[in-house]
Amino acid sequence: MNAPNTPTALIAEDESLLAEALKAELATLWPALRIAASVGDGASAVTQALDLQPDVLFFDIRMPALSGIEAAAALADAWVTEGPGAKPFPALVFVTAYDQYAVAAFEAQAMDYLLKPVQTERLQKTVAKLQAALANRSQPAANFEATLGQLRALLGGTPTPAAAPLKVIQASSSSAQGSTIHMVPIDEVLYFEAADKYVRVLTAAREYLIRTPLKELLAQLDPQVFWQIHRGTVVRAQAIASVTRDEAGKTSLNLRGIPDRLSVSRLYGHLFKAM
Amino acid sequence: MSTASARSAGCLPASHLLQHIVPGLTVNTVIALGLTVFGESDFGSNLVVSHCIGISIWLLMEVALRWLVPQRDKQWRRLFWIVPVVITLAYVFGYNLAAWLLGQPLTLAWLRYPGRMAGYLVLSLVAGGGLTYYFMSREQLARAREEMAVSAAQTEAAQRHATEAQLKLLETQLEPHMLFNTLANLRALIGVDARRAQDMLDRLVAYLRATLAASRASTYSLGAEFERLGDYLELMRVRMGARLQFALELPSELADQQVPPLLLQALVENSIKHGLEPSVQGGRIDIRAARAGAQLRLQVQDSGVGLHAGDSAPSPAGGGFGLSQVRERLQASYGAQAALTVAEATGGGTVVTITLPIHP
Numbered sequence: 104m105n106a107p108n109t110p111t112a113l114i115a116e117d118e119s120l121l122a123e124a125l126k127a128e129l130a131t132l133w134p135a136l137r138i139a140a141s142v143g144d145g146a147s148a149v150t151q152a153l154d155l156q157p158d159v160l161f162f163d164i165r166m167p168a169l170s171g172i173e174a175a176a177a178l179a180d181a182w183v184t185e186g187p188g189a190k191p192f193p194a195l196v197f198v199t200a201y202d203q204y205a206v207a208a209f210e211a212q213a214m215d216y217l218l219k220p221v222q223t224e225r226l227q228k229t230v231a232k233l234q235a236a237l238a239n240r241s242q243p244a245a246n247f248e249a250t251l252g253q254l255r256a257l258l259g260g261t262p263t264p265a266a267a268p269l270k271v272i273q274a275s276s277s278s279a280q281g282s283t284i285h286m287v288p289i290d291e292v293l294y295f296e297a298a299d300k301y302v303r304v305l306t307a308a309r310e311y312l313i314r315t316p317l318k319e320l321l322a323q324l325d326p327q328v329f330w331q332i333h334r335g336t337v338v339r340a341q342a343i344a345s346v347t348r349d350e351a352g353k354t355s356l357n358l359r360g361i362p363d364r365l366s367v368s369r370l371y372g373h374l375f376k377a378m
Numbered sequence: 379m380s381t382a383s384a385r386s387a388g389c390l391p392a393s394h395l396l397q398h399i400v401p402g403l404t405v406n407t408v409i410a411l412g413l414t415v416f417g418e419s420d421f422g423s424n425l426v427v428s429h430c431i432g433i434s435i436w437l438l439m440e441v442a443l444r445w446l447v448p449q450r451d452k453q454w455r456r457l458f459w460i461v462p463v464v465i466t467l468a469y470v471f472g473y474n475l476a477a478w479l480l481g482q483p484l485t486l487a488w489l490r491y492p493g494r495m496a497g498y499l500v501l502s503l504v505a506g507g508g509l510t511y512y513f514m515s516r517e518q519l520a521r522a523r524e525e526m527a528v529s530a531a532q533t534e535a536a537q538r539h540a541t542e543a544q545l546k547l548l549e550t551q552l553e554p555h556m557l558f559n560t561l562a563n564l565r566a567l568i569g570v571d572a573r574r575a576q577d578m579l580d581r582l583v584a585y586l587r588a589t590l591a592a593s594r595a596s597t598y599s600l601g602a603e604f605e606r607l608g609d610y611l612e613l614m615r616v617r618m619g620a621r622l623q624f625a626l627e628l629p630s631e632l633a634d635q636q637v638p639p640l641l642l643q644a645l646v647e648n649s650i651k652h653g654l655e656p657s658v659q660g661g662r663i664d665i666r667a668a669r670a671g672a673q674l675r676l677q678v679q680d681s682g683v684g685l686h687a688g689d690s691a692p693s694p695a696g697g698g699f700g701l702s703q704v705r706e707r708l709q710a711s712y713g714a715q716a717a718l719t720v721a722e723a724t725g726g727g728t729v730v731t732i733t734l735p736i737h738p
Binding site for chain 1: 554555557558559561562563564565566567569570616617618619621655656657658
């Protein structure tokens with residue numbers, strides 16, 4: 104399709120004028136760069152990136168369907184890192200209108216962070232950094248780890264212990280006879296799983312549904328006891344029986360007491376590396 | 379003394395006693411001097427008598443005031459009997475104490491010099507009453523100063539709160555995402571379509587000017603509010619392209635109705651942020667004003683992702699503050715006469731309806 108050394112990029116930006124402007128600026132600053140595709144939402148960004156395997160990603164943070172950060176996390180999870188045809192994970196550049204994530208922290212890091220309106224001089228710096236990174240891809244694994252770490256930080260950071268950890272969960276259920284509130288002691292919970300508008304609460308005996316968002320719940324759990332292993336899964340560390348890794352590099356957990364198997368996102372794979 | 383009086387009066391017994399002891403002893407000594415110059419006896423025994431009576435009055439008065447007049451402001455009438463009784467009792471005790479110290483017969487003086495003794499009593503009443511009045515008014519003054527400082531602090535806090543609320547309102551109007559994305563679009567347009575860039579800049583200027591003016595005004599005409607919303611939505615349309623469609627509907631006879639400024643802005647922003655922006659294909663926003671009997675009905679309807687999807691991802695900066703802020707302002711301006719309801723729109727999306735009294 105293209106010469107093996109031609110670098111490619113994917114632009115994800117929901118405002119078409121801005122996507123066009125970025126394309127035009129890149130054409131002057133980095134004529135060799137080929138824009139493989141330009142998409143307008145986070146979900147398309149993930150599928151297109153998996154499809155086209157570009158070298159560089161320019162992701163707007165606020166996008167419909169999936170935010171730029173969520174899209175990058177999903178992409179990191181699905182990216183093939185081993186076996187024939189595996190390519191290094193693309194270099195990430197986030198573009199945003201508002202400095203909500205302390206831009207300064209990113210300037211020297213594995214991923215870059217541009218503020219809108221993007222100034223030519225600043226974009227020039229990013230281009231130089233990207234060119235250097237592409238020319239020197241000696242440690243793709245280490246770079247990928249650094250990227251994962253930063254995405255983790257952007258998605259909510261390391262959880263801080265709640266002032267008063269949750270002791271009991273109130274889950275309501277309704278039937279023809281009326282509604283019941285079940286008091287579920289936190290000690291009985293094996294894992295939580297986000298499901299559409301609810302969060303499933305799993306104990307050895309049964310399943311409950313609650314409306315509290317997982318993110319809110321996570322803030323009230325003891326991070327020593329409950330580990331987040333996926334965007335939508337939080338598991339009791341002591342309930343984990345074994346951790347397996349398949350040929351494709353996917354990690355999954357077997358639990359004690361129940362047959363459920365949980366998959367571990369790459370973002371949280373570091374939890375099981377040291378053992 | 380100065381360090382002691384710097385603390386609040388009457389609160390710390392030690393500093394309180396210190397503040398009283400020096401003037402008290404001084405007065406006692408002056409009285410003893412006066413008695414020596416104008417009366418009989420030597421300065422030494424006058425000094426003993428004067429201090430014994432003076433200190434007795436002072437100590438008994440401290441105890442009496444503490445126990446019998448705990449609330450000075452309300453119970454000050456009690457002083458009219460407490461002060462003379464306390465001074466008389468203390469005088470009798472103090473004189474007897476002095477006589478015992480000087481080795482004189484206890485009861486003899488009362489019989490031998492009744493006139494002098496009565497004079498001493500009057501002197502005690504004048505000096506003791508005067509000093510009590512002096513100390514109490516000093517305490518009162520300190521208390522009044524303290525109260526003034528507290529109320530000044532409260533006023534300042536209230537002013538700061540009001541300023542903060544106004545700043546927060548302005549901040550939501552000049553939301554950084556909106557502002558910088560608009561500027562980024564403007565920067566992009568300058569290169570490719572200078573005429574459109576100029577038009578966009580004009581809209582931005584009109585929007586900013588109206589927003590600043592409205593944030594200072596207390597009321598605002600509905601016509602001006604709709605004009606400003608038009609500018610805002612035009613700016614958003616440049617950014618969102620075909621993903622945003624909108625219509626504004628304002629009957630001309632309602633254009634002069636006065637409403638709180640920037641009232642609908644937060645609702646329109648919510649519609650874009652929580653309704654249209656999360657949707658890949660976008661949607662439309664309809665803003666309507668209508669007369670419904672004696673009420674003015676304002677409606678913002680969007681065809682976005684709807685209430686429940688919006689619920690699961692509430693934005694701490696925009697959504698929550700937006701609606702509660704509008705409710706608060708309606709409550710402040712109209713009380714129970716105004717209402718705000720949020721409902722699911724037929725065919726998906728959200729409709730927010732405000733009703734408020736119409737001005738004839």
